[in-house]
Amino acid sequence: MCLSLPARVLTVDGNMAEVSVGGAVFRAGLQMVEGVRPGDYVLLHAGFAIEKLKEDEALETLRLLDEIDGLVSG
Amino acid sequence: MKYVDEYRNGRHIARLAEMISREVSREYVFMEVCGGHTAAIHRFGIPSLLPPEVRLISGPGCPVCVTPARYIDMLVALASGGGVTVAMFGDLMRVPGSILTLAAARAAGADIRVVLSAHEALELALADPGRKVIFPAIGFETTAPGTAVTVMDAGKRGVDNFFVLSAHKVMPPAMEILLKEGTSLDGFICPGHVAVITGSSAFDFIPEKYGLACVVTGFEPADLLLAVLMLIRQVNSRSPRVETEYRRVVTRDGNTRAQGFMNEVFEHADTEWRGLGIIPSGGLTLRKRYRHLDAGEQFTVEVHEIQRDSGCLCGDILRGKITPADCPLFAGACTPDHPEGACMVSDEGSCNTWYKYHNHD
């Protein structure tokens, strides 16, 4: 129940969105997040989008992981 | 970018494990307080990737596990009363009350339905104005804003057959209780999804007052290992602070909109945590202005909690004092099919997680 999963926004209708978690479709209330559009990723928790995922920060963490990879093998 | 597979790269995982082994210089004990982290750590076999010097222990962060038996008893009484529907998360169904589980009450005719969100419970009330629908609100800061949004919605629409029985809890006071009790730790793997709402700054008191390392992290294997590495580095350099690995969703200040909804609807109250007792300001109750939607105010139920000692040690498990294998009932008298304690019921409970992922023959 405490699970929160990254979900891709399919459609937006006012305060409600349809989102997909690996193909399974759920409804998500959008009251807590601003300016969500189809194609965005949100964190889905108990029927609500609790945050938008930030692509730049996600890539930054991956860059850090690649750097560690380089450090150890290099 | 799918925000999942990218953090399961075997090469990253192997390198992080190597890096951790290189940098250990003493013994370390880190506590993960979120049940989601406990489940992920064991599902991905993280302990087997760590050197023996690094020990991960679980804390009190499974919302179902800390829901008191008395609360379950109240729900059983409410749902059995006639004219009342309890619309709740499925996780609550098999949690032992002091007498019955909600599953047993349902089998005996109580009107209990499973919903995926507070909003769905409100929809049930709107669809059948003749029924009173009660939503048992459990969960931490991650879940409470959704309840708040729904309560505000019901208030605005003037709905008079929807009620909330709040058992919401907040995490930082529980972490502080453990520290005050003298739990010996080097740092916390801070709850990532609580921090989405509260912001990482909610944990600042831990390095400031108690000098312990803190890393807010995600739920994929690379996230968890990177957090362990960051914690080890904080300990080694004697510079405890709150760092965030999970930057793709967590900020310093958190989701201020969600915080606003929570503040509008809830206030802090001293609250009972199963296994831990009353924690000062450890939970959320509805503010006076929403008392007409508060099931605790609008219904009178008599419950006589039966104190029985089954030998369940969930309290020690939630404090990180023992691991499930230390409980004499584990995998014998207590299994997921016949749970003695709430820690064996929930997918996020330590005992349930250990039962699933560890060899216990």
Ligand code: SF4
């Ligand atoms: S194994 Fe069962 S009885 Fe023992 S602490 Fe866990 S839930 Fe309680």
